[in-house]
Amino acid sequence: MLEIIIRITLICVSLSMLGLIYRVIKGPTTPDRVVALDALGVNLIAIVALVSMLIDSDAFLEVILLLGILAFIGTVSFSKFLEKGAIIERDRNR
Amino acid sequence: MTEIVNYIIGFFLLAGGFLSLVASFGVLRLPDVYTRNHAASKSATLGIMCILLGTFLYFYIVHGIFNSKVLLAIVFIFVTAPVGGHLIARAAYHSGAKLWDKSVRDDLKDKEKYDRQHS
Numbered sequence: 001m002l003e004i005i006i007r008i009t010l011i012c013v014s015l016s017m018l019g020l021i022y023r024v025i026k027g028p029t030t031p032d033r034v035v036a037l038d039a040l041g042v043n044l045i046a047i048v049a050l051v052s053m054l055i056d057s058d059a060f061l062e063v064i065l066l067l068g069i070l071a072f073i074g075t076v077s078f079s080k081f082l083e084k085g086a087i088i089e090r091d092r093n094r
Numbered sequence: 095m096t097e098i099v100n101y102i103i104g105f106f107l108l109a110g111g112f113l114s115l116v117a118s119f120g121v122l123r124l125p126d127v128y129t130r131n132h133a134a135s136k137s138a139t140l141g142i143m144c145i146l147l148g149t150f151l152y153f154y155i156v157h158g159i160f161n162s163k164v165l166l167a168i169v170f171i172f173v174t175a176p177v178g179g180h181l182i183a184r185a186a187y188h189s190g191a192k193l194w195d196k197s198v199r200d201d202l203k204d205k206e207k208y209d210r211q212h213s
Contacts, residue, residue: 002152005104009145012111016118023121023130031127031186038178039121039134042142042171043114049149049164050107058159064146065167068174075178079185 006053013046034078041071099155106148113141126194127186135179143168 020043023036045067052060077087120133150164193200 002100002104005107009107009111012115013145016114019118019122020134029127029186029191031182031189031191032130034182035127035131035134035179036121038175038182039117039138042138042175045167045171046110046114046142046145049145053149053152056157058153058157058161061149061153061161061163065163065170068167068170072170072174072178076181079178079181082182082185082189 003054006050010047010050010054013043013050017043017047030082031079034075034082038071038075041067041074045071096156099151103148103152103155106144106151110141110143110145110148113137113144117141126197127191128183128193131179131183131186135175139171139175142171146171 017040020036020040024033024040027033027036045064048060048063048067052058081087114137117134117137120137121130124130124133146164146168150161150168153159153161153164187202
């Protein structure tokens with residue numbers, strides 16, 4: 001029973017990723033695309049968790065934490081670039 | 095015992111999948127950047143936390159593996175996803191993304207004038 005539920009959830013998450021990819025391609029502004037990419041990273045974490053349950057292995061659970069950290073860093077740097085035009089600012093008093 | 099645990103894990107997984115579908119639907123249907131950001135950063139976060147909680151319970155109870163990285167990932171996503179949503183909404187506002195034309199008030203628009211009067 002649990003395997004069928006895992007497969008159903010995988011289908012749900014994949015459909016949601018398809019919708020987000022549509023928004024990434026079509027999105028009118030850049031922040032739209034960044035929002036959709038952030039949500040795509042979050043859904044990718046879900047897919048890793050579900051697949052590692054399907055194949056009964058705990059070897060891929062590190063990937064979950066890694067993807068979470070990478071998605072957060074990507075979003076922060078993109079928003080900093082959109083707001084200030086530079087990701088790492090230069091120190092003025094030097 | 096195992097049967098009940100299976101039901102609980104299944105409930106968490108289905109709730110997570112449903113919430114992630116809801117987030118995607120919101121991102122497709124809502125009219126401007128801010129409402130889309132609202133949908134994506136809330137529902138997707140709760141959905142992923144449900145799915146990861148189901149994964150943790152599965153590995154803990156069915157296989158007897160206590161995997162603390164999944165718990166750490168739940169806490170990390172719970173802390174960082176709203177922060178990311180806030181940052182990207184702020185960047186969208188300052189880079190001039192338009193509000194929906196039916197939205198009624200924009201309090202941040204008068205901020206410069208207010209600051210000049212009250213300083």
